[in-house]
Amino acid sequence: MPTDLPPLSRKIAVEVLVHGPQSRAQLAKKMGLSPATVTRIVKPLVEMGVLVESDAIRTPGRGRSSLPLDVVADDYRFVGVKLTADSIYGVVTDLRAVVLDSETAPVPSFDVADVLGAVVALVERLRARAGRALHGVGVTVGGVVEKGETVADSPFLHWHEVSFRSLLAGEIDIPLYLANDVVGLTRAQQWFGHGRAWPHFALLTIGAGIGYGLVINDEVVPTLVSPFSHFPVDPHGPLCPVGHRGCMTAYATSAAISAAVSFGRREEVSYDEVLQLAEDDDPVATRVVGEAAYALGRATAAVTSLTGVERIVLSGEGIAIAELAPSALRAGRHAYDGGRTSALEPVIRPMDFHEWARGAAVIAIQEVFP
Ligand SMILES: [Zn+2]
Numbered sequence: 001m002p003t004d005l006p007p008l009s010r011k012i013a014v015e016v017l018v019h020g021p022q023s024r025a026q027l028a029k030k031m032g033l034s035p036a037t038v039t040r041i042v043k044p045l046v047e048m049g050v051l052v053e054s055d056a057i058r059t060p061g062r063g064r065s066s067l068p069l070d071v072v073a074d075d076y077r078f079v080g081v082k083l084t085a086d087s088i089y090g091v092v093t094d095l096r097a098v099v100l101d102s103e104t105a106p107v108p109s110f111d112v113a114d115v116l117g118a119v120v121a122l123v124e125r126l127r128a129r130a131g132r133a134l135h136g137v138g139v140t141v142g143g144v145v146e147k148g149e150t151v152a153d154s155p156f157l158h159w160h161e162v163s164f165r166s167l168l169a170g171e172i173d174i175p176l177y178l179a180n181d182v183v184g185l186t187r188a189q190q191w192f193g194h195g196r197a198w199p200h201f202a203l204l205t206i207g208a209g210i211g212y213g214l215v216i217n218d219e220v221v222p223t224l225v226s227p228f229s230h231f232p233v234d235p236h237g238p239l240c241p242v243g244h245r246g247c248m249t250a251y252a253t254s255a256a257i258s259a260a261v262s263f264g265r266r267e268e269v270s271y272d273e274v275l276q277l278a279e280d281d282d283p284v285a286t287r288v289v290g291e292a293a294y295a296l297g298r299a300t301a302a303v304t305s306l307t308g309v310e311r312i313v314l315s316g317e318g319i320a321i322a323e324l325a326p327s328a329l330r331a332g333r334h335a336y337d338g339g340r341t342s343a344l345e346p347v348i349r350p351m352d353f354h355e356w357a358r359g360a361a362v363i364a365i366q367e368v369f370p
Contacts, residue, residue, distance in 0.1 A: 054193020080361025186213025
């Protein structure tokens with residue numbers, strides 16, 4: 001793969017990858033370039049096979065400029081791996097991050113060597129089934145990842161300063177990329193999801209933790225890891241594990257939600273059971289889910305107030321509560337603004353852990369392409 005392409009070549013190749021087949025004339029218009037410039041830039045991309053000319057809509061009598069250019073997404077294979085405290089989720093995708101295969105493996109222990117062995121075995125199984133060369137492997141994990149190399153702090157795996165990328169590179173002879181899991185999910189939304197048409201958008205996720213990603217002017221903005229984890233919602237609310245009252249972690253994480261419903265019902269209730277109980281109008285589950293959705297609404301309003309970004313994607317493996325309690329979500333969004341901010345309804349994108357793994361694959365795609 002050529003890695004020394006000029007920035008404008010890369011921009012054009014990415015434009016075609018993200019927004020689909022387009023003619024040289026369409027690209028010139030969209031990017032504010034002359035048709036001659038686009039023709040000149042595209043020529044080496046076609047010669048290298050990064051872009052191909054499709055004659056599917058060739059119009060007789062018209063020149064090359066009307067031929068649509070596209071990528072051959074199926075010529076590429078990527079693996080994405082997401083690590084959680086319980087499981088290792090893996091997917092195989094093509095260049096447009098379409099998931100072609102997936103597998104889940106248990107986390108044997110939090111011991112680094114054990115996890116390394118399990119990840120390597122999972123990648124090798126996915127590679128064998130893919131039946132062709134892999135262009136890159138992306139691995140994501142919740143917590144602080146430094147320089148694409150080191151898991152500096154992962155509360156879920158209890159890891160500190162683990163150079164996981166190098167360890168993996170010693171075992172797997174494929175380009176390897178390591179990133180924070182929410183960054184992976186944000187990048188997947190940016191290129192292949194709900195952020196595609198939006199130069200500015202934010203992503204909030206709920207589940208085991210509270211995730212936040214921000215894109216401004218088509219660039220992922222570096223943020224602290226999970227800055228909304230302990231965002232205050234109500235000073236008289238329930239406790240979080242570090243002793244705050246009424247923060248986002250206390251209201252909206254899966255553990256907090258099942259603990260609150262278990263306490264109210266005086267029996268152990270899992271997160272999935274909470275969702276079912278709320279659907280069946282159980283008073284405890286309905287109350288707890290409503291309060292979690294309200295807290296999430298408060299967080300979305302804060303994002304818009306602080307960044308000016310109106311397009312917000314809500315996701316994460318726990319996001320079903322937002323769909324169960326839309327009015328509580330709306331009440332949270334407008335608790336302090338009289339309905340003025342966040343004019344746009346948030347996009348709620350339900351997902352499972354393989355979606356997180358797809359985000360890991362997108363980390364590799366963005367590094368490798370074009
Ligand atoms: Zn807290």
